[in-house]
Amino acid sequence: QVQLQQSGAELVKPGTSVKLSCKASGYTFTSNHMNWIKQTTGQGLEWIGIINPGSGGTSYNVKFKGKATLTVDKSSSTAFMQLSSLTPEDSAVYYCARVDDYVMDAWGQGASVTVSS
Amino acid sequence: QITLTQQAESLWVSPGEKVSITCRASQSLLYTDGKHYLSWYQQRPGQTTKALIYHASIRTDGVPTRFIGSGSGTEFTLSIEDVQPEDIALYYCLQTLKKPWTFGGGTKLELK
Numbered sequence: 076q077v078q079l080q081q082s083g084a085e086l087v088k089p090g091t092s093v094k095l096s097c098k099a100s101g102y103t104f105t106s107n108h109m110n111w112i113k114q115t116t117g118q119g120l121e122w123i124g125i126i127n128p129g130s131g132g133t134s135y136n137v138k139f140k141g142k143a144t145l146t147v148d149k150s151s152s153t154a155f156m157q158l159s160s161l162t163p164e165d166s167a168v169y170y171c172a173r174v175d176d177y178v179m180d181a182w183g184q185g186a187s188v189t190v191s192s
Numbered sequence: 193q194i195t196l197t198q199q200a201e202s203l204w205v206s207p208g209e210k211v212s213i214t215c216r217a218s219q220s221l222l223y224t225d226g227k228h229y230l231s232w233y234q235q236r237p238g239q240t241t242k243a244l245i246y247h248a249s250i251r252t253d254g255v256p257t258r259f260i261g262s263g264s265g266t267e268f269t270l271s272i273e274d275v276q277p278e279d280i281a282l283y284y285c286l287q288t289l290k291k292p293w294t295f296g297g298g299t300k301l302e303l304k
Contacts, residue, residue, distance in 0.1 A: 112295075119284075138292070178231045178252070
């Protein structure tokens with residue numbers, strides 16, 4: 076079955092970067108786009124962007140341009156999201172989710188990022 | 193961007209009852225292909241987020257028939273008939289008609 080296994084929780088300092096991973100299994104990695112989503116208590120769910128694993132093409136929510144960078148490694152069926160210049164406002168749970176026919180039909184378990192000095 | 197409003201932050205329900213969760217969009221989610229680009233998701237603690245409904249009314253594989261999606265244009269509803277204890281969760285709507293894709297604020301279903 077389709078599974079998305081995300082990397083673990085991160086505690087990072089302000090001003091630094093963090094790279095989250097999302098390893099896909101159970102399907103052909105390049106057949107479906109991959110999304111990333113941010114969840115906070117205050118802002119709910121926010122769509123960060125989407126990547127086409129086959130071409131590497133990306134589309135970002137303007138709000139996250141310059142903050143998030145989406146990449147993939149086709150050889151390991153893994154999607155990555157790097158978050159840069161971290162501030163406490165970036166503290167959240169981040170999800171990867173596969174897209175099929177414009178529905179996010181499989182989600183990772185989420186990765187908690189805490190930005191604190 | 194398209195704003196999705198889920199009016200109710202919380203709804204209280206008893207097992208066996210029917211409940212409806214609404215989602216209002218700031219513009220029509222109907223595309224020229226005749227489909228509405230609105231989907232519904234369930235978040236339960238300790239579980240991965242689950243897609244329930246897509247294109248407003250189509251259940252995803254394995255979703256029980258008590259979950260019913262309806263609506264058109266800008267008004268959409270997720271109804272749960274004969275609520276079960278395992279349906280106690282957070283529910284979100286999502287529009288994928290125009291980027292940035294946007295979510296509703298969420299509705300928490302709680303037991304009376």
